[in-house]
Amino acid sequence: MPLKAMIAARKSIPVPKHLPNFHGQTVTVMGDGGHNMNVFGFWMPEWKKAGINLKAIEVPFADVYSKEKAEFIAGTSAVDLVVFYPAYIGDFASNGYLLPLDSYIKKDNPHLNDVITAFRKLYLGWAGHTYALPEDGDVHIFIYRKDLLNNPAEQKAFKAKYHKKLTVPKTWGDYLRVGQFFTRRAGQKLAGKTLTRPFYGCAEYGQRGFSWAWFADRWASSGQVYFDRNMKPEIDSPQAIAALRNMVAAVKTCSPPDVLNFGYDQLRDSLLKKQTFMVVQWTDVPKKGADSSQSEVAGKLGYALLPGTMVGGKLITRSMMPVGRVLAITKNSKHADAAYFMAKYISDTVSRFNVSTPLDGLDPYRYSQLKPQYYKEFKPADARSYLATVKGVLEHGFPEIYIPGAAQYEDALDLAVNKAISGQEDPAKALHDAANAWNDITDKLDRKHQTELWRNALKQYKSVGLIK
Amino acid sequence: MATTRRQGTGTAAGRGPAALVARLPRPHRTSAPLFAWLMVLPTVVVLLAVTIYPLIYSLRESFYRIELSFSPIPHWVGLQNYVDAFTHDPRFWPAMGRSFYLVGLGVAIELILGFALALVLNRLGRARTVVTALLLVPVMIAPVAVAIEGVVIFNNSWGPLDYLLAQIGVHGPVWLGDRSVALNSILLADVWQWTPFVAIIIAAGLRTLPEEQYEAAAVDGAGRWQLFRTMTLPLLQPLIIVTVLIRAMDIFKTFDTIYVMTGGGPGSATETASFYTYLQGLQFFSFGYAAAISYIQLIVITVVATLLVRRMRKGLG
Numbered sequence: 001m002p003l004k005a006m007i008a009a010r011k012s013i014p015v016p017k018h019l020p021n022f023h024g025q026t027v028t029v030m031g032d033g034g035h036n037m038n039v040f041g042f043w044m045p046e047w048k049k050a051g052i053n054l055k056a057i058e059v060p061f062a063d064v065y066s067k068e069k070a071e072f073i074a075g076t077s078a079v080d081l082v083v084f085y086p087a088y089i090g091d092f093a094s095n096g097y098l099l100p101l102d103s104y105i106k107k108d109n110p111h112l113n114d115v116i117t118a119f120r121k122l123y124l125g126w127a128g129h130t131y132a133l134p135e136d137g138d139v140h141i142f143i144y145r146k147d148l149l150n151n152p153a154e155q156k157a158f159k160a161k162y163h164k165k166l167t168v169p170k171t172w173g174d175y176l177r178v179g180q181f182f183t184r185r186a187g188q189k190l191a192g193k194t195l196t197r198p199f200y201g202c203a204e205y206g207q208r209g210f211s212w213a214w215f216a217d218r219w220a221s222s223g224q225v226y227f228d229r230n231m232k233p234e235i236d237s238p239q240a241i242a243a244l245r246n247m248v249a250a251v252k253t254c255s256p257p258d259v260l261n262f263g264y265d266q267l268r269d270s271l272l273k274k275q276t277f278m279v280v281q282w283t284d285v286p287k288k289g290a291d292s293s294q295s296e297v298a299g300k301l302g303y304a305l306l307p308g309t310m311v312g313g314k315l316i317t318r319s320m321m322p323v324g325r326v327l328a329i330t331k332n333s334k335h336a337d338a339a340y341f342m343a344k345y346i347s348d349t350v351s352r353f354n355v356s357t358p359l360d361g362l363d364p365y366r367y368s369q370l371k372p373q374y375y376k377e378f379k380p381a382d383a384r385s386y387l388a389t390v391k392g393v394l395e396h397g398f399p400e401i402y403i404p405g406a407a408q409y410e411d412a413l414d415l416a417v418n419k420a421i422s423g424q425e426d427p428a429k430a431l432h433d434a435a436n437a438w439n440d441i442t443d444k445l446d447r448k449h450q451t452e453l454w455r456n457a458l459k460q461y462k463s464v465g466l467i468k
Numbered sequence: 469m470a471t472t473r474r475q476g477t478g479t480a481a482g483r484g485p486a487a488l489v490a491r492l493p494r495p496h497r498t499s500a501p502l503f504a505w506l507m508v509l510p511t512v513v514v515l516l517a518v519t520i521y522p523l524i525y526s527l528r529e530s531f532y533r534i535e536l537s538f539s540p541i542p543h544w545v546g547l548q549n550y551v552d553a554f555t556h557d558p559r560f561w562p563a564m565g566r567s568f569y570l571v572g573l574g575v576a577i578e579l580i581l582g583f584a585l586a587l588v589l590n591r592l593g594r595a596r597t598v599v600t601a602l603l604l605v606p607v608m609i610a611p612v613a614v615a616i617e618g619v620v621i622f623n624n625s626w627g628p629l630d631y632l633l634a635q636i637g638v639h640g641p642v643w644l645g646d647r648s649v650a651l652n653s654i655l656l657a658d659v660w661q662w663t664p665f666v667a668i669i670i671a672a673g674l675r676t677l678p679e680e681q682y683e684a685a686a687v688d689g690a691g692r693w694q695l696f697r698t699m700t701l702p703l704l705q706p707l708i709i710v711t712v713l714i715r716a717m718d719i720f721k722t723f724d725t726i727y728v729m730t731g732g733g734p735g736s737a738t739e740t741a742s743f744y745t746y747l748q749g750l751q752f753f754s755f756g757y758a759a760a761i762s763y764i765q766l767i768v769i770t771v772v773a774t775l776l777v778r779r780m781r782k783g784l785g
Contacts, residue, residue: 066751073540260647261624408751418736422645422647433558
């Protein structure tokens, strides 16, 4: 997106009259490229007025950890401000790569008490210190075509086929049923119109990298968590195998044929370009779905909690909280004051704009951001429904693995999920292999220390209500 | 050496390169070895810094356990990383297998197509220059750009390849999302990019072959196939061996295309040895283990290349 367009997009927000002056310091920012870096472009006039020259280093979405880690290991002062996914905060902070922000926070308050509890407790700190400010609060949400769900012809056909009312899927079993019902070939009818191309009931994130999170949405609703207290993996339990079988069935029976090549973009577009009926996605997708310049289904989307699993007669639903973004200052930064000014400005001062515009992929992370009037792309009723659902999925959030080695654990699980959904291995064998790989990683990294860190992480998860 | 040069000067009678060298001032000639060393010194220094030192450093690293996601302190483990690669790693050897699949099939296809293209190229006359320039275009494109093109071309929903196939009534496979097809799609991208390179090298070789010998053989009654098998192939042998070696080593190292097009998936279908090494080294920061599996690859590829060259010399000769 051109810089001029970014600056024009925020024109309703004037540049403050009084800003500190950093006398021409150059602040180098490193983060994942694409629409999420737009946030640094929106506020370019402010940086200029504050005497800051911005140098942005954009790295691929899946390479944030490796590129930033390599920079940290090299020990240069080439980067001042890093944007990263908070699952790595344990690694980055415990290895001493980041500057503690406690003293800065005392001087210039970023209002962290306004940050949604789960994000505040998981994203920002390590060993009693605050190392980062939030920029993006990620959690999964269920999005579906409400125009199709409410269509009388579809309602009637579903009732005739399954002898029950067509509703938003409550369980992962319902999800499959509804997905299969809406899967149609070209030439068949959908909501009374003849299709010129196939239509699919659902789609998944099938690419290597994050497919594990779509499995975890299903599995976590069984009430289990990655490891038990003694670091024994729980990912090959019967519940986990059943969850993976459900995902395999979704891929095979109601997803587009090339779904194993679907990442964030393809999954988003499959919904917004009228290819699928429902998806689980990050909470920024509804913003884009409501923007008619990006979406063919503006005003036609409904939002709901993710389907769940019946446990002891009670429906349990969980929403993965993969990725998220925080801003932190590198230990060796020579422009830490200017970097903190930028981080605080983005994270706090102008955060409402950042999370409500459809021009980036940032999601709400502050209680004060959850007000319908900020989300101007939506119709008022849709904005209310969207924000109510965001609050709901956050209450049922399920965290990533917040201990060192997260990248390795997640890769091993992702490989297993990907092998299963591609038909390379049976779900039971794939998950059993992943559990073995997790044990190897734990042994390699030092089982005693990892167990200790995991127990602390469990305590934190429990304290914010993410683990019941 | 100086004596020889002086003798040469006499016989050259003041003409030719030897005479020019002899006319150089005496002090320059006596200090030539030192001067020569000074001239090559920068290259030696650069080679030592960017090739030899990293090679020795990484060999040393391969005997340590270095887990930078956990601690910057290395621990001496001797040959344990190598033992782990052979006995304990379920991903490494299948990844090696995929690398060799790419090398074997890729080199064979590129060589056959390249040879055919070279034969056509050499019959084009004046159009040859233009066609050669066009053939160079894919070779000049960065592999990452080829991979991005590949993602677009192989897209099943809106990619041009599926569209064109549909026009002739063919339903294309799921190019990048089907585990039995994805590695071949990577191969297809590589063949598209590098076959012209093979063709241009072989076409250049074909133009150097002595026409008189062909004419003589033809007069003796040799057919086209005989000429090709008994003359063209043996005469081009050194060129073919070099081309095969360059392509084999290059395909073995393929990374960019896989990274962009499939990320190693679906499942582990396109996780090759070089991609897996990248994961170990630059995603998991297990530097010691990554160094060990790199050395295993180096040894394996050296042995295979040596055997291949011997076999080809025997076969073509």
